[in-house]
Amino acid sequence: RSNAEKFEFQAEVSRLMDIIINSLYSNKDIFLRELISNASDALDKIRFLSLTDKEILGEGDNTKLEIQIKLDKEKKILSIRDRGIGMTKEDLVKNLGTIAKSGTSAFVEKMQTSGDLNLIGQFGVGFYSVYLVADYVEVISKHNDDKQYVWESKADGAFAISEDTWNEPLGRGTEIKIHLKEEAGEYVEEFKLKELVKRYSEFINFPIYIWGSKEVDVEVPADEDESSEEEESTESTSKEEGEDEDAEKDEDEEKKPKTKTVKETTYEWELLNDVKAIWLRNPKEVTEEEYTKFYHSLAKDFSDDKPLAWSHFTAEGDVEFKAVLYVPPKAPQDLYESYYNSNKSNLKLYVRRVFISDEFDELLPKYLSFLSGLVDSDTLPLNVSREMLQQHSSLKTIKKKLIRKALDMIRKLAEEDPDESTDKEKKETSSDIEEKRGQYTKFWNAFGKSIKLGIIEDATNRNRLAKLLRFETTKSEGKLTSLDQYISRMKAGQKDIFYITGTSKEQLENSPFLERLKKKNFEVIFFTDPVDEYLMQYLMDYEDKKFQNVSKEGLKLGKDSKDKELKESFKDLTKWWKNSLSNDNVDDVKISNRLDNTPCVVVTSKFGWSANMERIMQSQTL
Ligand code: ADP
Ligand code: MG
Numbered sequence: 001r002s003n004a005e006k007f008e009f010q011a012e013v014s015r016l017m018d019i020i021i022n023s024l025y026s027n028k029d030i031f032l033r034e035l036i037s038n039a040s041d042a043l044d045k046i047r048f049l050s051l052t053d054k055e056i057l058g059e060g061d062n063t064k065l066e067i068q069i070k071l072d073k074e075k076k077i078l079s080i081r082d083r084g085i086g087m088t089k090e091d092l093v094k095n096l097g098t099i100a101k102s103g104t105s106a107f108v109e110k111m112q113t114s115g116d117l118n119l120i121g122q123f124g125v126g127f128y129s130v131y132l133v134a135d136y137v138e139v140i141s142k143h144n145d146d147k148q149y150v151w152e153s154k155a156d157g158a159f160a161i162s163e164d165t166w167n168e169p170l171g172r173g174t175e176i177k178i179h180l181k182e183e184a185g186e187y188v189e190e191f192k193l194k195e196l197v198k199r200y201s202e203f204i205n206f207p208i209y210i211w212g213s214k215e216v217d218v219e220v221p222a223d224e225d226e227s228s229e230e231e232e233s234t235e236s237t238s239k240e241e242g243e244d245e246d247a248e249k250d251e252d253e254e255k256k257p258k259t260k261t262v263k264e265t266t267y268e269w270e271l272l273n274d275v276k277a278i279w280l281r282n283p284k285e286v287t288e289e290e291y292t293k294f295y296h297s298l299a300k301d302f303s304d305d306k307p308l309a310w311s312h313f314t315a316e317g318d319v320e321f322k323a324v325l326y327v328p329p330k331a332p333q334d335l336y337e338s339y340y341n342s343n344k345s346n347l348k349l350y351v352r353r354v355f356i357s358d359e360f361d362e363l364l365p366k367y368l369s370f371l372s373g374l375v376d377s378d379t380l381p382l383n384v385s386r387e388m389l390q391q392h393s394s395l396k397t398i399k400k401k402l403i404r405k406a407l408d409m410i411r412k413l414a415e416e417d418p419d420e421s422t423d424k425e426k427k428e429t430s431s432d433i434e435e436k437r438g439q440y441t442k443f444w445n446a447f448g449k450s451i452k453l454g455i456i457e458d459a460t461n462r463n464r465l466a467k468l469l470r471f472e473t474t475k476s477e478g479k480l481t482s483l484d485q486y487i488s489r490m491k492a493g494q495k496d497i498f499y500i501t502g503t504s505k506e507q508l509e510n511s512p513f514l515e516r517l518k519k520k521n522f523e524v525i526f527f528t529d530p531v532d533e534y535l536m537q538y539l540m541d542y543e544d545k546k547f548q549n550v551s552k553e554g555l556k557l558g559k560d561s562k563d564k565e566l567k568e569s570f571k572d573l574t575k576w577w578k579n580s581l582s583n584d585n586v587d588d589v590k591i592s593n594r595l596d597n598t599p600c601v602v603v604t605s606k607f608g609w610s611a612n613m614e615r616i617m618q619s620q621t622l
């Protein structure tokens with residue numbers, strides 16, 4: 001085209017497209033859900049802007065916030081069109097090719113090892129999946145602030161953009177014209193597309209239509225022989241029955257045009273989805289399968305994994321909202337790597353059914369950012385900017401309730417897991433409980449660190465979070481146990497909860513600090529995660545029991561009548577010893593009751609760093 005301007009794809013994008021277009025990945029279907037998801041995002045954007053600017057939607061067909069699918073069987077073209085926000089020329093250049101999203105190279109690497117394209121949407125490059133089925137794609141787009149443009153590419157390292165002077169004006173929005181590869185012919189089959197939309201795009205909140213064919217009965221003029229026969233037979237019946245003269249006349253009139261019925265194909269827009277939002281429905285009427293599928297579409301996680309837990313509830317009172325929260329089946333790889341510098345939230349905020357944002361970190365504390373879900377509030381105002389909304393006083397209340405519900409959901413996950421139960425009877429169970437076996441351990445392995453970070457960050461919910469802690473102990477026999485279980489096993493007269501910190505259970509098990517405790521049959525918790533040291537600076541007590549690090553000063557294992565006597569008789573030795581070591585090396589030398597076989601041990605002072613903490617700090621400064 002004469003007015004086309006040529007561009008090169010950014011190298012990373014080009015590499016991704018190469019992989020996609022040559023991919024042997026069998027599940028090519030995924031491109032459709034990615035394109036529909038983009039159309040839906042574009043519609044969300046224009047609807048959001050229209051809240052504060054009514055004019056923006058325009059008039060007539062432009063106000064219809066919907067998605068349309070059209071097929072051209074002969075030319076093998078599939079078109080997906082939306083009346084969303086559209087793209088300016090600049091948007092087309094930036095969004096579709098010259099700027100690689102931050103996840104692009106990570107995804108390319110993943111692709112090369114696993115070949116699994118299913119998670120493409122999570123990496124922010126879903127659009128390019130269209131090249132699984134296309135060898136040529138045109139993106140026609142019209143944004144309110146610009147003219148209509150066509151972006152086109154054959155995935156050969158370059159794309160072109162031209163002002164659109166030949167297609168029909170879109171009004172506003174985007175149409176993706178997919179020129180299907182030879183082997184992707186099935187995607188112009190109506191039934192195939194209907195099935196895919198049903199399967200993958202069930203929870204899109206805008207109507208999706210297909211330009212569908214339909215066999216209809218039409219009356220056409222009949223040829224003469226047939227019609228005379230027909231006439232005879234009907235006439236005879238009507239005579240037999242017709243006593244009323246008027247009735248007879250009417251029937252006569254109906255019969256006059258000589259017609260017959262034939263099948264004909266017509267086309268019309270056929271609605272493919274039910275846009276009733278799942279979160280507005282009664283939780284009792286939503287099936288497990290629907291919750292699972294909704295999770296997949298929310299999280300763009302299209303693996304077969306079921307979320308570990310969910311909670312669907314309505315909050316009433318001053319601040320009203322509905323919410324669905326999910327514990328994902330597994331943690332994303334970078335969950336803790338980017339913990340302190342990312343605001344990535346997986347929670348979508350809606351106000352009165354209108355999507356507002358999924359980058360609203362005011363709704364959940366950082367330590368719960370691993371949850372996925374959705375909040376729809378009737379209390380928040382609709383016609384204000386995002387910035388104003390972020391200041392709104394209701395947000396605090398919503399956040400408080402969400403945290404409470406989230407922690408409840410996690411507590412329940414533990415309660416329902418038969419492996420977690422100490423009750424023997426509960427361990428032998430029916431199959432529906434059997435399904436929950438091991439779920440909490442799965443949760444703990446994936447997100448346990450978040451619970452610990454929560455204890456550090458969230459003083460208000462510290463006790464609730466502490467209930468969710470799991471760890472191994474000198475008595476847990478390789479299994480995980482909880483503080484409640486620890487307390488239930490405490491010896492009569494034991495006041496403190498004993499723990500020890502280190503790099504691994506194996507290392508700690510032989511620690512001289514445990515000698516006496518083991519002999520006296522006290523249980524000691526192993527804290528082996530680096531974060532545990534920090535955790536224990538915040539978690540001072542639980543259910544009125546203090547935590548005691550057994551490698552620190554102050555360990556009391558019950559009274560011993562000989563204590564005083566021993567202290568007295570070894571006074572000279574301890575004094576001599578302390579003086580022989582310089583003051584920089586030790587604070588004090590004392591008679592200990594914590595050892596059994598080992599003659600002496602170096603202990604940390606009550607408020608000092610434990611040896612393990614010293615080690616952690618050292619490794620961090622290196
Ligand atoms: P993501 O949707 O995760 O941002 P994609 O690769 O699917 O990543 O899309 C890239 C970008 O292209 C989108 O962020 C959006 O800006 C733009 N885009 C894609 N499809 C459309 C569309 N139908 N309407 C408007 N913009 C679109
Ligand atoms: Mg997308």
